[in-house]
Amino acid sequence: MRIVSLVPSATETLFALGVGPDVTAVTHECDYPLDALNLPKVTRDVLPPGLAPAEIDAAVRALTEEGRSIYELDEPGLRRLKPDLIVTQALCSVCAVSVDDVRAIAARMDPVPEIVSLDPHTLGEVLGDVRTLAQATDRKDAGVDLVNDAAARIDRVRLAVRHERHVRVAMLEWLDPVFVGGHWVPQLIEHAGGVDLLGLPGEPSEQRTWAQVAAARPEVVIVAPCGYDVERGAREAADYADELAALGADRIVVGDASAWFSRPGPRLVDGLEWLGHALHPDRVPEPPGGVRVL
Structure with missing residues (x-):
């Protein structure tokens, strides 16, 4: 399977599920795990470097009003990769390529890749997305193990502080x-x-x-x-x-x-x-x- 990840968190999850060798391209912000740094990049940041926090906020607001993202997608590069699966997200309309844009581009590709769009708002939904990606990549057992390990670690912290103010x-x-x-x-x-x-x-x-x-x-x-x-x-x-x-x-x-x-x-x-x-x-x-x- 050839996978393109357009979300840094999805890249991390895919590698944690053991399908890192199937990931053929990522975003320019995918920096974990280190192996992701060596993969081709199919996005770029449209904001100029060196902006102060207030300037970044103003630029992001302006892009939002225009219905644009701070990411731009390399459509020709994506086409050349011929992915079987593209993982994107709908949570933040600014901090990743628009899922609608991804779907429109995918529809023009041959063959048409599967699209998985993630949209977590809670910790439980984040763990649910692990299961979603495990299902999409045929790594169900790895998904179960990853979720169970996360749940056990969460419980250890909760139990450790349960009687504290x-x-x-x-x-x-x-x-x-x-x-x-x-x-x-x-x-x-x-x-x-x-x-x-x-x-x-x-x-x-x-x-x-x-x-x-x-x-x-x-x-x-x-x-x-x-x-x-x-x-x-x-x-x-x-x-x-x-x-x-x-x-x-x-x-x-x-x-x-x-x-x-x-x-x-x-x-x-x-x-x-x-x-x-x-x-x-x-x-x-x-x-x-x-x-x-x-």
């Missing part, structure tokens, strides 16, 4: 303007022994003001700018150090959004384990790399 948490997934995490993020925070003060489970991320975040009186602020790793997140936090300090939290920690929170794939469970230790370090083992505290 829930910590008041604000998860910031963008800093200018401020956005708070939604979808599966509030669930992860709850499972890790926290209470998400601003995000709603299963609902999109929402814009807030610094004053609104401060008014929620968070004990722990998690800085995890969407799509950024810890080092980039820490640089962003340094640029907004005064605003973060004014929130009055006991601790400000930086999370790896790209690995643990932005992408609805298997590594969300890594994010849960990281959160468990960040909120209850005496109850959940320290994750690899520890916790970056500002």
Whole structure:
């Protein structure tokens, strides 16, 4: 089977299911696992490099109003690959190629590939997508094993913190303007022994003001700018150090959004384990790399 993945989280899931050798092309943002970096890229970013957070937000809003994505698809390259299966998503209309565009292109291809479109909003739906991809790639047993392993790890964290006082948490997934995490993020925070003060489970991320975040009186602020790793997140936090300090939290920690929170794939469970230790370090083992505290 020849598979093209147009979603970084799907790429991670496909490799976790053991079908990495069948993946023939990915997006320019697919950087995990490392083997994905060596595959042909069939997308590119339309935003220029070096934009500040506010400029990125403005550019994304402008593209959204035009009904466009920040990704562009290499249609000739996709045609040359002749995939049997294309995996895309409908969750975010901006951060991936439009599923409608993918379907239109696929319909003009010969042979016409199968399209699997993922649209998870909760942790349970993310695990459901593992089953969907396992079914589409004839890896049902691997899908069962992957879901069972994730469920066991989730339960270990939940059991470890079940008698602890829930910590008041604000998860910031963008800093200018401020956005708070939604979808599966509030669930992860709850499972890790926290209470998400601003995000709603299963609902999109929402814009807030610094004053609104401060008014929620968070004990722990998690800085995890969407799509950024810890080092980039820490640089962003340094640029907004005064605003973060004014929130009055006991601790400000930086999370790896790209690995643990932005992408609805298997590594969300890594994010849960990281959160468990960040909120209850005496109850959940320290994750690899520890916790970056500002």
